[in-house]
Amino acid sequence: MPTVVIIGAQWGDEGKGKIVDFLTEKCDYVVRFQGGCNAGHTVVVDDEKYILHLIPSGILHKNKKCIIGNGVVLDPESLLKEIDTLIKKGVEIDNNLYIAKHCHLIMPYHIAIEEQSEKKKKIGTTKKGIGPCYTDKIARNGVRMIDLLYPEVLKNKIQANLEIINFLLKNLYNAETLDEQKIFSQYMDYAEKLKKYIDDVDIMINNAIDNGKNVLFEGAQGTLLDIDHGTYPYVTSSNTVAGGACTGAGVSPKKINKIIGIVKAYTTRVGEGPFPTEIKDELGEQIRQKGGEFGATTGRPRRCGWLDLVGLKHSARVNGFTGIAITKLDILDGIDKLKVCVGYKYGNTVLEEFPKELEILEKCTPIYEELPGWNESTKGIKDYDNLPDNAKKYLQFIEDSLKVKIQIISTGQKRDEIIIKEFPL
Structure with missing residues (x-):
């Protein structure tokens, strides 16, 4: 039975919460392995919106063991507010939530x-x-x-x-x-x-894996915010990459079977730091409004831009994605021409790899390949064959460029607005 790690492939806010929520149906345990209450995972169930900051998204399913691992930094006040909010909405917490002793x-x-x-x-x-x-x-x-x-x-x-x-x-x-x-x-x-939630969760997780249970590891933020592999110093303070699941939950890399990267169909970033593909005109604002690109935790407007394959190739390499999930495809409906960044220009040099020097990245300009958009609505489509031809070509371009299969496509906020090309578990 698989153990699966869910990782944000960009600067966070890729829609990990929905994918985790969807996959939890087939899982027994969901483990949050890093970050703190600066994360905001939004899940919509039956038109009810849930915003989770510390508790794994799997809590919205009955009888799932949800674990906050040792790699998380936990604000007790924030956690208690979250617990209280969920209980008021009828979510069962006791016997489903566990917190690492060494968190x-x-x-x-x-x-x-x-x-x-x-x-x-x-x-x-x-x-x-x-x-x-x-x-x-x-x-x-x-x-x-x-x-x-x-x-x-x-x-x-x-x-x-x-x-x-x-x-x-x-x-x-x-x-x-x-x-x-x-x-x-x-x-x-x-x-x-x-105190009733505190436990030796690393032992619990390893026993679950050894007994053939499905375990899902849920990350916060995204790869380009990783303390080591992101746009330092404009990063978070933990390891958001797949390796963080091992140190943040206490499991061996040998026990991880699959690693799924969550990729938004475009790119967003919150806060300061370089963002080569940022769209600074009316189209950027249009995408922000249509995509609801405002921080789930802070409400801060997210900066919006075109898909950046240079950054995504970096993410695919450091994480070792076995598959990817594309989210918010429907937000691109109605845009005549779509741009995809395939390289950076730095002075007279063309860069195909994501630079580690902030001073270089800040001066890079994107090299775009233009793809035709589509006017048909993709919202709520659940069958890949029903997608517009140009949407399929856009997805195929991403898959071919990253050399990683697209397994899931999200076509809306709701739990069931999703296409499964290849079930990852």
């Missing part, structure tokens, strides 16, 4: 320091403390989920970290300092509410 916690001082840091140098973070939490994790100063069950350990860690943080807030940023006792009491309250 790191976002603390109020992480949020405070990121807010101040972003004022000094803007890189487009969501100011939710994600980066500072990962910083403490790597510096071995982090607070972990299991610390909630050991009050003295928690108290000592808060005290030690606040000595440094409060010094920086006061002396570097001229900002208000934080109260140690207030934070401790707040997190003791979280401990009481969350």
